[in-house]
Amino acid sequence: MIRLDNVSKTFYQGNKKIEAVKNATLQVNKGEIFGVIGFSGAGKSTLIRCINFLERPTEGTVSINGVNLAGLNGAQLRATRRRIGMIFQNFNLLSSDTVFDNIATPLYLVNTPKKEIVRKVRELLNLVGLQEKESVYPAQLSGGQKQRVAIARALASDPEILLCDEATSALDPQTTDSILDLLLEINKKLNITIVLITHEMHVIKKICDRVAVMENGEVVEQGKVLDIFSNPQKPITRNFIKSIFDVNLPEPLLKKLESQQDPGKIFRISFIGDHVGEPVLAELVTKFSLHPSILYGNITQIKDTTFGTLIIQVTGSDEAIKAGMAYLEERELRIEVIPHAG
Amino acid sequence: MLAKYFDHFGEFGDLYGQALRETGIMVGYALAISTVIGLFFGVVLVVTRRDHILPNVVVYQVLNVIINILRSLPFIILMVAIIPITKWIVGTSIGIKGAIVPLVVYTAPYIARLMESALLEVDRGVIEAFQAMGATRTQIITRVLLKEARPALILGLTIGTIGLIGASAMAGVVGAGGLGDVAIRYGYQRWKPEVMVTCVILLVLAVQLVQSLGTWIAKRLRKR
Numbered sequence: 091m092i093r094l095d096n097v098s099k100t101f102y103q104g105n106k107k108i109e110a111v112k113n114a115t116l117q118v119n120k121g122e123i124f125g126v127i128g129f130s131g132a133g134k135s136t137l138i139r140c141i142n143f144l145e146r147p148t149e150g151t152v153s154i155n156g157v158n159l160a161g162l163n164g165a166q167l168r169a170t171r172r173r174i175g176m177i178f179q180n181f182n183l184l185s186s187d188t189v190f191d192n193i194a195t196p197l198y199l200v201n202t203p204k205k206e207i208v209r210k211v212r213e214l215l216n217l218v219g220l221q222e223k224e225s226v227y228p229a230q231l232s233g234g235q236k237q238r239v240a241i242a243r244a245l246a247s248d249p250e251i252l253l254c255d256e257a258t259s260a261l262d263p264q265t266t267d268s269i270l271d272l273l274l275e276i277n278k279k280l281n282i283t284i285v286l287i288t289h290e291m292h293v294i295k296k297i298c299d300r301v302a303v304m305e306n307g308e309v310v311e312q313g314k315v316l317d318i319f320s321n322p323q324k325p326i327t328r329n330f331i332k333s334i335f336d337v338n339l340p341e342p343l344l345k346k347l348e349s350q351q352d353p354g355k356i357f358r359i360s361f362i363g364d365h366v367g368e369p370v371l372a373e374l375v376t377k378f379s380l381h382p383s384i385l386y387g388n389i390t391q392i393k394d395t396t397f398g399t400l401i402i403q404v405t406g407s408d409e410a411i412k413a414g415m416a417y418l419e420e421r422e423l424r425i426e427v428i429p430h431a432g
Numbered sequence: 433m434l435a436k437y438f439d440h441f442g443e444f445g446d447l448y449g450q451a452l453r454e455t456g457i458m459v460g461y462a463l464a465i466s467t468v469i470g471l472f473f474g475v476v477l478v479v480t481r482r483d484h485i486l487p488n489v490v491v492y493q494v495l496n497v498i499i500n501i502l503r504s505l506p507f508i509i510l511m512v513a514i515i516p517i518t519k520w521i522v523g524t525s526i527g528i529k530g531a532i533v534p535l536v537v538y539t540a541p542y543i544a545r546l547m548e549s550a551l552l553e554v555d556r557g558v559i560e561a562f563q564a565m566g567a568t569r570t571q572i573i574t575r576v577l578l579k580e581a582r583p584a585l586i587l588g589l590t591i592g593t594i595g596l597i598g599a600s601a602m603a604g605v606v607g608a609g610g611l612g613d614v615a616i617r618y619g620y621q622r623w624k625p626e627v628m629v630t631c632v633i634l635l636v637l638a639v640q641l642v643q644s645l646g647t648w649i650a651k652r653l654r655k656r
């Protein structure tokens with residue numbers, strides 16, 4: 091549905107060259123929620139702005155439903171943009187218009203008949219839960235309510251795609267969650283493909299199906315959110331995951347374990363979905379005569395899937411440990427050895 | 433003493449009436465024309481900037497320089513310097529007609545600058561949101577720039593109008609009359625302090641009125 095092929099965007103400030111996006115290739119499928127995460131200045135905004143050509147890529151191609159945007163003339167590009175809604179960190183509403191008029195903006199732009207506008211705007215007010223606010227001005231709304239108005243406005247032209255540039259970054263955690271729930275609802279109910287960028291892993295974990303991690307203008311890692319969580323490849327990705335659950339054992343504890351008579355081995359076991367709740371530790375004891383002790387446990391929800399992490403210390407003969415872990419891997423649990431301190 | 437002051441209205445009342453009318457006509461026409469021209473060039477000065485919706489370095493730079501040149505001339509000099517142009521446009525360089533042309537040449541660039549600074553305050557994010565919605569440039573100018581900047585535009589026009597009232601006081605030089613002319617001819621040259629006082633009071637009142645009106649409208653338009 092959305093394809094970026096080797097997209098680069100370079101800015102020149104005086105004679106300084108800023109490569110905001112370097113060689114980004116990614117594909118967003120119809121109906122999914124695709125997240126892009128990265129630190130400030132990583133190039134996320136530039137990347138998402140390339141999708142509707144607010145920023146023209148210096149190199150590479152952007153295509154929507156197979157149509158290369160670079161080949162469109164002004165009117166065609168505007169028509170395409172109407173199929174792509176966009177919301178922003180700062181909401182970007184017209185301060186001189188009421189909530190109703192703000193939401194109706196995309197319809198006014200193409201001279202939609204008045205009756206149709208009223209019908210559509212009321213429907214959207216309902217969807218975002220702001221029925222009572224239709225004749226109020228943005229200045230009288232809270233941040234969360236302003237973002238709801240912005241979402242309703244973005245949906246007024248019945249887009250297939252919704253781009254969200256840090257849509258929740260100006261909001262408190264509770265409001266963030268309510269906006270994310272709304273985005274999820276829109277995605278499911280209206281089957282709108284969503285691309286969102288954020289610097290918060292929490293946002294990715296809560297609603298995204300797939301994620302791309304950006305660093306210094308490059309997409310360094312991408313894939314299903316579950317895979318990225320259970321098996322991150324790049325240090326920056328691990329850092330982001332650590333920001334919501336820290337699965338590293340404290341150094342003093344590792345030292346203490348090491349000084350034990352039989353330090354055994356330390357493993358991290360990841361459970362995904364149906365495997366959560368299986369009695370694996372008991373099986374290590376009964377089938378392999380191993381002695382597992384639990385050092386850390388965590389269970390969390392990644393969008394629709396439950397994801398558990400367990401760190402255990404196992405003592406027993408080397409062969410038994412090997413066999414035991416092989417058995418767990420056969421059960422499709424992800425096993426990782428954590429080296430002792432030192 | 434106050435009674436003596438009021439006595440002079442018997443003699444000068446009609447003169448004041450006519451002077452007010454002349455000032456009103458000069459300022460009214462010059463303001464209307466200058467606003468149209470100033471607003472147009474104000475918009476051009478904003479949208480042709482490098483990072484705006486219709487970037488054009490040449491247009492921007494040329495306009496910028498012309499406005500700076502016009503803005504650096506004091507009104508009294510400008511009025512005399514452009515006499516040939518005034519004659520060519522309205523057929524005469526004296527009287528009210530002859531004063532309106534230099535008043536416009538003086539005020540329009542000023543208003544253009546005032547409109548420019550008002551329009552520059554419009555949130556770039558909103559413009560971007562409109563681009564993302566597929567708005568045309570014309571729609572962005574009318575529906576975002578001019579609309580969002582309305583309170584600031586009104587305040588700018590207020591300042592421009594007050595400047596214009598000030599300049600119009602010098603129009604007596606080309607025989608256009610007005611309050612300033614009465615103040616000079618009667619108050620100063622014929623040494624009638626009561627006339628000078630009245631002219632000053634009338635000018636102060638006019639400026640107060642314009643400023644209050646402008647502030648009031650701007651406040652009503654501001655929705656925050």
Ligand SMILES: Nc1ncnc2c1ncn2[C@@H]1O[C@H](COP(=O)(O)OP(=O)(O)OP(=O)(O)O)[C@@H](O)[C@H]1O
Nearest residue numbers: 101103108110128129130131132133134135136137
């Ligand atoms: N119009 C521009 N002109 C020059 N440099 C720019 C422009 N837009 C972005 N940049 C630069 O490109 C780099 C990436 O910016 P971008 O806004 O895409 O980052 P970001 O990941 O969205 O950051 P943030 O989380 O702070 O929003 C930055 O170094 C920025 O200064």
Ligand SMILES: [Mg+2]
Nearest residue numbers: 134135136256
């Ligand atoms: Mg950004």
